[in-house]
Amino acid sequence: MPFLSLIERDETRAASMASMMLCRASPLRRFIFVVTAIVPVGTAGPKAAILAYNDRPVTPFVSEKMKKRDPENTIHADLSRDSDYTGYLQLDRLLSAQVPLSEPAHHDEMLFIIQHQVAELWIKLVIHEIGGAVRFMRADQLPQAVKNLARVRHIQSQLYNQWKVLDTLTPSEYAEFRHVFGRASGFQSAQYRILEFTLGNKNRKMLGYYEHQPEWYEQLEKALESPSLYEEFLMYLARRGMAVPRHVLERDFSVVRDSDPEVIAVLRSIYENRGENWSRYETCEALMDIANNFQFWRFHHMKTVERIIGHKRGTGGSSGVTFLKKALDMEFFPELLQVRTEIGADD
Numbered sequence: 001m002p003f004l005s006l007i008e009r010d011e012t013r014a015a016s017m018a019s020m021m022l023c024r025a026s027p028l029r030r031f032i033f034v035v036t037a038i039v040p041v042g043t044a045g046p047k048a049a050i051l052a053y054n055d056r057p058v059t060p061f062v063s064e065k066m067k068k069r070d071p072e073n074t075i076h077a078d079l080s081r082d083s084d085y086t087g088y089l090q091l092d093r094l095l096s097a098q099v100p101l102s103e104p105a106h107h108d109e110m111l112f113i114i115q116h117q118v119a120e121l122w123i124k125l126v127i128h129e130i131g132g133a134v135r136f137m138r139a140d141q142l143p144q145a146v147k148n149l150a151r152v153r154h155i156q157s158q159l160y161n162q163w164k165v166l167d168t169l170t171p172s173e174y175a176e177f178r179h180v181f182g183r184a185s186g187f188q189s190a191q192y193r194i195l196e197f198t199l200g201n202k203n204r205k206m207l208g209y210y211e212h213q214p215e216w217y218e219q220l221e222k223a224l225e226s227p228s229l230y231e232e233f234l235m236y237l238a239r240r241g242m243a244v245p246r247h248v249l250e251r252d253f254s255v256v257r258d259s260d261p262e263v264i265a266v267l268r269s270i271y272e273n274r275g276e277n278w279s280r281y282e283t284c285e286a287l288m289d290i291a292n293n294f295q296f297w298r299f300h301h302m303k304t305v306e307r308i309i310g311h312k313r314g315t316g317g318s319s320g321v322t323f324l325k326k327a328l329d330m331e332f333f334p335e336l337l338q339v340r341t342e343i344g345a346d347d
């Protein structure tokens with residue numbers, strides 16, 4: 001009996017019971033009861049509780065050996081760099097790309113670098129998966145596209161949850177190495193802009209920042225001028241006989257258009273007849289999730305920035321938090337939001 005607790009309404013009685021137990025505790029059996037506390041436990045319950053415990057567990061602790069697993073003899077041992085894990089994943093390159101600039105290296109700069117690099121890798125996969133979804137939409141295979149979009153949502157969760165790690169960076173720690181990366185800022189992330197363009201937040205002005213980086217410029221321009229994921233979906237709907245107007249589909253995709261009542265009517269008919277439009281309905285909801293997840297990411301970024309640098313200007317030259325807050329009003333798929341006001345409403 002490693003632990004014994006005694007609860008008794010009457011303090012005097014409790015004290016005498018405890019002393020009786022102390023007397024009974026045989027030194028030979030090495031039981032020692034110790035009265036550790038007299039705890040008032042509320043008016044409705046017992047007036048006092050006396051806790052007594054045996055400070056040596058009766059059951060001796062049995063140390064267990066650390067479990068061991070021997071490698072199986074079929075495991076490959078004759079590995080060369082071009083056929084092994086390290087070679088395939090190019091880990092020599094990947095793991096040597098975290099180079100703190102602080103001198104001597106500031107402990108927290110590693111967190112800062114890895115946090116950005118991991119985000120860039122996930123963004124790369126999001127762009128890749130959206131590319132897959134677009135190919136399926138073009139081939140009129142909507143259920144397959146929905147699968148890619150499900151993956152995008154899971155990646156977005158990773159991107160979002162990542163902020164918790166960076167939230168452990170304090171303002172004083174950040175201030176100690178902030179100077180080393182000069183004007184570098186996430187604002188300059190080309191992949192982030194490509195993703196925004198792919199989701200329909202087109203802005204030609206953004207191209208100007210990449211004039212000195214022709215390889216990125218080309219990719220950004222392509223994303224700017226191509227139909228967005230949402231427009232690909234509308235094209236699919238049109239091919240399937242839904243009344244998406246031509247002026248929405250045949251236009252300069254590098255500019256953002258105004259919401260169109262005819263498109264909203266198409267979306268409404270999907271929601272109101274979801275049984276016959278299941279994959280279309282699922283796609284609408286997947287797009288809505290993706291847009292909201294993006295906003296949640298933006299919001300958490302803004303709050304992380306606020307707690308680390310307050311209202312200082314950003315290293316990229318913007319007003320910082322004030323600038324980031326403005327992005328919280330931007331919607332990728334406004335028609336998908338507007339249709340919600342109409343669904344179920346009396347006409």
Ligand code: HEM
Pocket residue numbers: 115116119120166169174185186187188189192301304305308309313314315316317318319320321323324327
């Ligand atoms: C200590 C951590 C961070 C701070 C203090 C910070 C600060 C800022 C600030 C102030 C801006 C506005 C532009 C500027 O003037 O620089 C910005 C933009 C941006 N940052 Fe961060 N950031 C941090 C971490 C990250 C991380 C981990 C990512 C992930 C890739 C990221 C991605 C971005 C992006 C994409 C923008 C552009 C947002 C937009 O255009 O609305 N940031 N950041």
